[in-house]
Amino acid sequence: MNFVIRRIAFYLVAFLVAATINFALPRLMPGNPIDVMFAQQNSTLTPEARDALVATFGFASGPLHLQFLDYMKSVFTGDLGYSIRFYPQKVNQVLAYALPWTLLLAGTATLLAFCVGSVIGTFAAWRRGGMLDAVVTPVSLALQATPAVVIALTALFIFGVALKWLPTGYAFAPALDPAWSWEFFGSVALHGLMPICSLMVVFVGGYLVTMRNNMIGQLGEDHVTMGLAKGLSDRRVQLNYAARNALLPSVTSLGLTLGAILGGSLVTEVVFNYPGLGQTLYIGIVTRDYPLIQGQLLIMTFATLLANLAVDLLYVFLDPRLRKA
Amino acid sequence: MFETLKVFLRNKKALIGLIIVLLYVAVAVFGPMLLNLDPMQRVGRPHQPPNPDELLGTTRMGRDVFAQLIYGTRTSLAVGFFAGIIIVLIGTVLGIAAGYFGGWIDEIISFFTNVVLVIPQLPLLLVIAAFMGQTNPAVIAIIIGMTSWAWGARVTRSQTLTLRNREYILASELIGERPTRMIFVELLPNLLSIIGFNFIGSVTYTIITQATLEFLGLGNPMSVSWGTMLYHAQNASAISVGAWWEVLVPAVAVAGIGVGLSLLNFGVDEISNPRLRTLGTVAAAIKAQKKIDQQRLAEVKP
Numbered sequence: 360m361n362f363v364i365r366r367i368a369f370y371l372v373a374f375l376v377a378a379t380i381n382f383a384l385p386r387l388m389p390g391n392p393i394d395v396m397f398a399q400q401n402s403t404l405t406p407e408a409r410d411a412l413v414a415t416f417g418f419a420s421g422p423l424h425l426q427f428l429d430y431m432k433s434v435f436t437g438d439l440g441y442s443i444r445f446y447p448q449k450v451n452q453v454l455a456y457a458l459p460w461t462l463l464l465a466g467t468a469t470l471l472a473f474c475v476g477s478v479i480g481t482f483a484a485w486r487r488g489g490m491l492d493a494v495v496t497p498v499s500l501a502l503q504a505t506p507a508v509v510i511a512l513t514a515l516f517i518f519g520v521a522l523k524w525l526p527t528g529y530a531f532a533p534a535l536d537p538a539w540s541w542e543f544f545g546s547v548a549l550h551g552l553m554p555i556c557s558l559m560v561v562f563v564g565g566y567l568v569t570m571r572n573n574m575i576g577q578l579g580e581d582h583v584t585m586g587l588a589k590g591l592s593d594r595r596v597q598l599n600y601a602a603r604n605a606l607l608p609s610v611t612s613l614g615l616t617l618g619a620i621l622g623g624s625l626v627t628e629v630v631f632n633y634p635g636l637g638q639t640l641y642i643g644i645v646t647r648d649y650p651l652i653q654g655q656l657l658i659m660t661f662a663t664l665l666a667n668l669a670v671d672l673l674y675v676f677l678d679p680r681l682r683k684a
Numbered sequence: 685m686f687e688t689l690k691v692f693l694r695n696k697k698a699l700i701g702l703i704i705v706l707l708y709v710a711v712a713v714f715g716p717m718l719l720n721l722d723p724m725q726r727v728g729r730p731h732q733p734p735n736p737d738e739l740l741g742t743t744r745m746g747r748d749v750f751a752q753l754i755y756g757t758r759t760s761l762a763v764g765f766f767a768g769i770i771i772v773l774i775g776t777v778l779g780i781a782a783g784y785f786g787g788w789i790d791e792i793i794s795f796f797t798n799v800v801l802v803i804p805q806l807p808l809l810l811v812i813a814a815f816m817g818q819t820n821p822a823v824i825a826i827i828i829g830m831t832s833w834a835w836g837a838r839v840t841r842s843q844t845l846t847l848r849n850r851e852y853i854l855a856s857e858l859i860g861e862r863p864t865r866m867i868f869v870e871l872l873p874n875l876l877s878i879i880g881f882n883f884i885g886s887v888t889y890t891i892i893t894q895a896t897l898e899f900l901g902l903g904n905p906m907s908v909s910w911g912t913m914l915y916h917a918q919n920a921s922a923i924s925v926g927a928w929w930e931v932l933v934p935a936v937a938v939a940g941i942g943v944g945l946s947l948l949n950f951g952v953d954e955i956s957n958p959r960l961r962t963l964g965t966v967a968a969a970i971k972a973q974k975k976i977d978q979q980r981l982a983e984v985k986p
Contacts, residue, residue, distance in 0.1 A: 373799045380808070384815045497697070500950055504942030506892040508899050508914060509935040516923050516931065527924075568950075615801060622806025626896055630918075644814060644901050652814045659807040667802055 698951025770829025779840025
């Protein structure tokens with residue numbers, strides 16, 4: 360329990376750091392932070408809208424430490440201010456609409472990549488130098504080094520444009536209304552297939568190589584030799600003796616790669632015109648909607664930290680030594 | 685030195701990786717000199733498919749994709765190496781300081797390293813780059829360098845910690861060597877493989893991240909790099925109008941250097957940890973053993 364509490368305290372600090380960066384950045388830029396933020400919108404923004412924005416941010420007045428406290432208060436009450444592009448919507452409304460799509464995309468892709476990568480990695484290590492290992496390991500190395508943009512664009516071109524097998528944009532057919540129907544879910548699945556698969560392909564290689572290398576380390580350990588000497592079946596030694604231990608570092612890397620996966624999903628969404636955080640953010644970047652861009656850092660940090668906490672809990676479950684402490 | 689090189693070149697992955705990387709470096713260094721064509725110049729009609737005049741076709745602006753590729757290679761590699769150096773410098777200094785001095789210095793450095801590690805990189809970079817405005821490649825390199833050192837610092841620290849407990853370090857301490865000598869003469873040479881590993885990984889990461897940032901529209905659209913090529917292609921809806929060359933060329937370029945660098949890194953990994961090797965030696969040993977067995981069988985039979 361102690362372990363979990365310490366982790367939560369750590370994540371809280373990490374979140375504070377991200378929020379502080381958000382607070383500090385506009386103030387570090389030369390000139391008035393408001394002018395920096397609204398530089399591009401000044402011509403299109405009505406004076407009332409500008410005043411409303413200034414009032415919401417509340418950083419125009421008062422000494423710096425009071426501004427900071429105000430900012431933190433609004434962040435922790437979940438108020439991220441108004442979006443400039445989608446005014447009068449608030450940033451958290453805009454992000455709340457987009458977040459589920461990103462979670463669907465990144466979550467499914469992570470789960471698939473982790474499971475597929477770990478399973479294949481286990482078998483590749485078991486028959487090291489065999490057919491599977493010789494083919495799969497170099498391929499996953501290559502995939503690991505290929506950016507998400509490249510894989511997404513290639514998939515879009517082959518399956519979306521050249522073969523016309525899969526839809527090239529949106530989360531579901533535009534004619535449909537969101538509803539609890541098979542037709543709607545079918546459409547969501549069909550539209551999600553290409554983004555999810557291309558995101559999975561980007562990350563499967565990393566998990567595969569990690570798992571393979573851990574497995575090889577484990578297979579040289581005494582307890583594995585002992586298991587084999589006792590006459591246990593190969594499968595049992597492979598899975599219960601080696602793979603279970605080899606999985607621990609993989610789970611750690613799962614926590615650390617979540618940030619990268621969210622980043623990858625940002626790009627994938629832009630390519631596939633998928634209505635998640637990435638697509639929203641892209642609009643935010645193009646229109647220089649600073650509150651929106653800042654809001655996504657907070658919400659993505661929050662999501663990553665939450666997922667890391669889940670990984671920590673999983674770790675307690677997988678590693679009995681932590682349960683006692 | 686020569687021996688190390690020989691071991692290195694015997695590893696097939698490392699050799700292929702090295703060849704790919706050297707090819708890219710050659711293009712980056714000499715390409716623009718040999719080409720003698722401004723990549724921003726309009727050379728023909730928009731979206732011309734590859735032909736003898738424009739080897740890789742033209743963009744929607746009518747610019748030569750081949751010229752853009754050559755100049756883009758130079759920018760992208762320069763950014764990669766520049767940021768790689770920053771990352772390695774910060775990571776190594778912090779890692780050694782934390783691992784060697786220990787105590788509260790270690791506590792503080794490790795804490796910040798871990799905090800930076802869990803904050804998602806790309807969203808953070810997006811926020812910083814967005815406030816910087818139209819970021820030039822050099823600025824992108826600096827931003828990436830300043831935010832991506834955490835992994836290297838962590839690995840360097842743990843390696844320093846293992847070295848710190850070796851007997852030769854204790855012996856040097858007992859002789860009364862000064863900390864500077866300890867770090868530069870005793871520790872640093874033994875950390876070189878980790879530092880090299882960190883550098884290659886960081887260059888790969890930077891090149892990919894730069895392409896991503898610029899693709900998302902946070903670069904300077906007037907600079908020529910693989911990322912801005914992808915950005916312009918996306919803006920011109922090159923894929924939907926069938927101008928695949930405008931997308932494919934920078935995409936293959938990024939993927940190629942990524943594969944080259946990671947093969948190089950994996951090769952280095954295999955050399956320092958022989959158990960990770962896939963084929964080659966193991967298969968060769970098994971084959972040789974079988975041959976010997978058969979020979980013996982043949983000798984015994986008659």
